[in-house]
Amino acid sequence: MSTTPTPTPIPTPTPTPSLTLTRPAPTDNPTKPLIILCDGTWCGRETNTRSNIYKLAELFGVRIGARIQSPDGVLYLEGVGLGSSFLDYIFNGITGQDIAQQCITIYEYLVHNYTYPTHEIWLFGLSRGAYLARAVAGMINNCGIVHPLRIAGTNEIDAPQTRLLCETVYNLYRSPYATNAPHAPQSLRFRQTKSWPLIGDEDPADRTAPRFHPPIRFMGLLDTVGSLGMPEYTGGVGLDWPVFYDQHVSTVVANVHHAVSLHDRLFVFQPCLVSRDHARHCRRDWERFGVTRQEWLPGCHYDLGRQRFRFLREFGGGWLESLLASRWFGFASKVIEPNHVLADLALRWMLLAIRAQSTTVNYEVVANIERVIEDVTESIRGRAREPGRTGDGDVYGHVLSYAPFGSLLLDVVRTLRGTRGKVSALYQLFFDLRDRLIPDDNAVVYDFYGFDEDIPGCVGDLARVSERRYPSKSYVKWRLRQ
Template sequence: MKNIVLCADGTGHRGGYGRDTNVYKTYKAVDINSPGVDQYTFYDQGVGTDKSDTSKNKYRTALSGAFGFGFRNNVLHLYHFLARSYNPGDAIFLFGFSRGAATVRAFAGFINACGLVDRNHSSVQTNGAFDADKFQELVERAFECYQHNKNKPAQQKFKDQYALKESIHAPNGDLKIKFVGVWDTVSALGFSQDFSLLLKWIFSTAEKISNMIPWLAHDFYDYELNNSIENAYHALSIDDERTTFHPLVWNEKNFTGHVEQVWFAGVHSNVGGGYPRTGLSDIALQWMQSKAQAHGLVLYQDHLTAIQDSANIYDKLYDSRDGVAIYYRYGPRNLSKLCDNKLKGNIAIHLSAYKKIKELSDGYAPDSIPSSFDLVDIDPANPAAATVISKINAEQPAKWAALARDMDEVIKKRKNLYRVFVELTMAIIVISGLFWVWPPASVVELNTCEKRQLQIAQTPYTNQFNALIANPFVVYEQSIDSNQDADTAPEFCKKANTPSFKWLADIARYLTPAYFENFITYVFEVHWWIFVGMLSTLLYLSSIRKRCINKLDKVCRAMSDLLPKL
C-alpha cells in the first residue's frame, strides 16, 4: 500500500518557475524516499499556464487564465495518473488552491459519479497487455457520463461495468478518497455575468454557447462533498474583496465524513500562497499539512521546520484589488452569507486571525467577521480533529447590529462607485473603437496637419541627403525656403495646433495601443476640455473611494473592539 498525492495548482501558477503556492510547496514536501511508506506524487500546473517549455501561445494562455479554458484537461490529468498508479488499499490525498481547489473537488465528483477505470479490465487490454489507446477511449467515455450528470443510471451503469472494485476501499466501484485539502476554492469558469452592463448580454450569450461545446462546458461539475471522501479540509481567506474570487464553501449538512472549514487572515494568495512574502500563507500551509500528517502523509522534516519558522501573522497582508486588479468586481466576503445553511456548526476562525484583530499591532479590522463564531487551532495531541478553543460572541449586540448596518451602507456605496468606474472605462473603450474605425473629421484634419508640418520640416534635410548621394565629393548647402516655413502653413493647421495638451497626448499614445490613438487626439488636442472633465471625474471618484475606505475602516475597528479579548 502507498500514498498517492495529487496536487492541482491555481490560475497562472506553475510550480518551480516563480513564487510557489502552498500546493507546490506541499508537492515538494512529500517525502518520496520515506522508509516507512511508498509515496507517489503528481503535480498539475494551473489553468492560464502553458504546459510546454518550448511551444508557447500567449493568446491561448491568456484566454485560459481569464475564462478557465483547459479546466477539463486538468481534471483528466489527475484521473489518468490515478487510474494508472492506483492499487487497492492505496491512500489518496488531494490538494488544490483556487481553481486548482475546484479542480480536485470536481475530480472527486468525477470519481464519485463514475468510479475509477480499472486498468486491468479486459476492455483496455490487447492480447493480454495494457492498451493505452483503449484506456484513453474509456476515460473519455467516463467523462462523457460525468458531463451528463442528470443521467444517474448511465453513470451507475458505467461504474458497474468498468470501474475498479474492491470490497473495502472501492465497494461497488465507490473508490475511497482519504484526504481532500484545499485552499480558498474558486471556480470562476466561463464568462463573467456582471462585469459591465454594456457587455452583459454578450457575455451571457457566450456563456450559454460555451456550455453547448463539450470541451468548454463547465456547468456540470460537482464540487460538493460526497460519500467517496473520508476527510475534507478547507482553508479560506477572510479579506479578499473580489466578487469573482468568492469561495465555494462546502455544504456539510449531509456529509458523513470529517470536514473542517477554517477562515484565515489575508486575501486569496495570503492563504493559498504565491506572494513574495509568505508569512500569512505559511500559517494556512502549516495547518493543512498538520492535518495531512495526522492522516498518514509523510513530509520532509526540514520543510516542516522551515514553514514553522517562517509562519508570521504580522507579515504583509496584500491588497486584492491593487493596480489593474481594481477592475475586479468589488465585493468583500460576507462570511455569514457565504456559509448560510451550509455548516453543521458555527463559522470557524483560526486563532492566528483573532490574535491579529485583538493585538492591534497593524490596525487589522476585517469587514466580514460575524458576531458569533468558533475560535479554532491545532491540538498537538489530536491534530486530525477539529479543536475549538473558545466560542466567541460579540458584546453589545444592539451596537454591533447598528455598526453592521453602517458597514453595509458603505460597502453598497463602494459597489455603486465601482459600477460607475467600470462603465466609464467601457465607454472609453467603445468610443475609442468607433474613432479607430471612423475617425472624426477634426482628428483627420489634425493628423493631416501634423504630417504636412513634418514633411515641411524634413524637406531641406531630405534634399541635402539626396544631393550627397548623387555627388558625395561636393559639399552641398541649402537653406530652408521661407515659403516652406511652418509659420506659413495652411490656416487649418494653425487653428488645430491651439490645444495645450499635445505633450500629454504624445505620452498617452506612447503608453497605449494604436487602438486608442484617435480618441487620445480628440480629447487631448482637439477638445482638450473633455480631458479636463475626465481628469476631474477621476479625481472626484477617487476622493469618494478614499472617504469610503476610511469610514469602513473606522466602522470595522469599532466592531472589532466589541469582540472579547483572548
C-alpha cells in the same frame, strides 16, 4: 381584483440513515498512497511562483527545475493558464478554459496507477487547482476509477482507448441528464462493469457486509474558486456563473479540509464552499465516517496560497514577454507580493490536517512532519519582521497597476468605465470588489486579533492585518451576527 396565490413551500427532505455509512468499517487497510497536487492559477515554473502547493510538492519529494521530476505515486500539476501564448495565458488563467483537460489528465493518472484495496488517494489543490481536485473527486463519485483498457489478446494497456475512456468519464460527470447521475441505474452498471469497487456500491442484499474503502482518504483545499467556462453576462439579469457540480462532498472522500480566504474582495474569486449532504443522510453517520473541516483564515486569496504573481512570465511565453519580464524592463510590470506570515499560517494549518489524518495509516505521508510543523511555526513568529515578509496587503483597489504598462492601462480603463454596454460589463466581471459573505453563523473563523498560544503570538499583529492594508469587513460583519 386578482390575488397572487401563496406558493406552496417545498418540503425539506427528512434525513435518513445511510445504508452505506451504517455498514461495518472495512477491515483491509490500504498500504500505498497516491498523492495529487494541483497548483493555483498561473502558478509554476514559468512564473517562478513557489506557492504552498509547490512547497507541499517538495515535501512529497517532487523536484521542480527545468522539468518536473516526481517520485512514484506523486503527481504535481502546474496551475491552469501556463504553457501557452501570452493571450491564451491571460485568457485561460482568468476563465479556466483548460481545466477539462487537466481533469482528464489527473483521472488518467489514477486509472494507470490505482488498485483496490491497495491504494488510497491524497488530493491537494489551491484556487482553481482546488476546484480541479473537487471535480476529479466528482468524476470518481460518478463513474468510479475505471480499469485501463487492454489490447485484445495481450496484457498491454491500450493507451489511446484508455484516454478516450477517461474523456468519456469526464463527459458523463458533466452530463446534465438524470440517466447519468451518480445514483442512476445506468451509472451503477457502468461502475460495476468498468471500475474498481466504489463505496456505496456494496451488495444491497447483504446488509452486514463491510463498506468499501473510500478511494480518497484526504482532500486538502486552499480557497477553492473557479468555474468550468466563461461567466456569461445576460441583459436584465447580470452575471450568470456556470453551476459548480460539487458543492457537496460525497462518500468517495473520507476527510476534507478547506481553508477559505477571509479578506479577499475580488468578485470573480467567489469561494466554492464545501459541505456534506446532511439533507440526504443523517449527520451522525457523516460524523462517524470522516472529518469535514472548513475554516476561514486571514488574508487575501493570494496570501493563503503564497502566490507571488507577475503578469509577465520569466520564460515559456515567447521572446518579447521574457524580455519585458527581465530586470532591464522591471518598470513594465510589478510583482504582487503575498503576505508570507499568512501563507505560513495556511501551510501550518494544512500540515496539522495531514498529521491528524496520518495517525492510522500504514505508511509515512510527510517525512519528519513534526519537525516541518515546528519550522513553519517558527517562520510565522520569528521572521515576521523581515523586509517584505508581510507582502502588499489587498491590492485589488489598484490591481491594474500591476499589469504590463499598468499606468497606461489604468488611463484607458478609466475612460472605458464611463461607457455603456459590454465594456462596462466586462470591467464589472473581472474587477468588481465586494466583501465575502460568511454564510454560517457557526462557521469556524480564525481569530487573528487574539493571541494564539500555539504560535505563540497574535497573527494580526505579526502579519500587519490592519483595515488600511486589508479593507474587507467580512470578519466584522460576521461578528455582528453573533
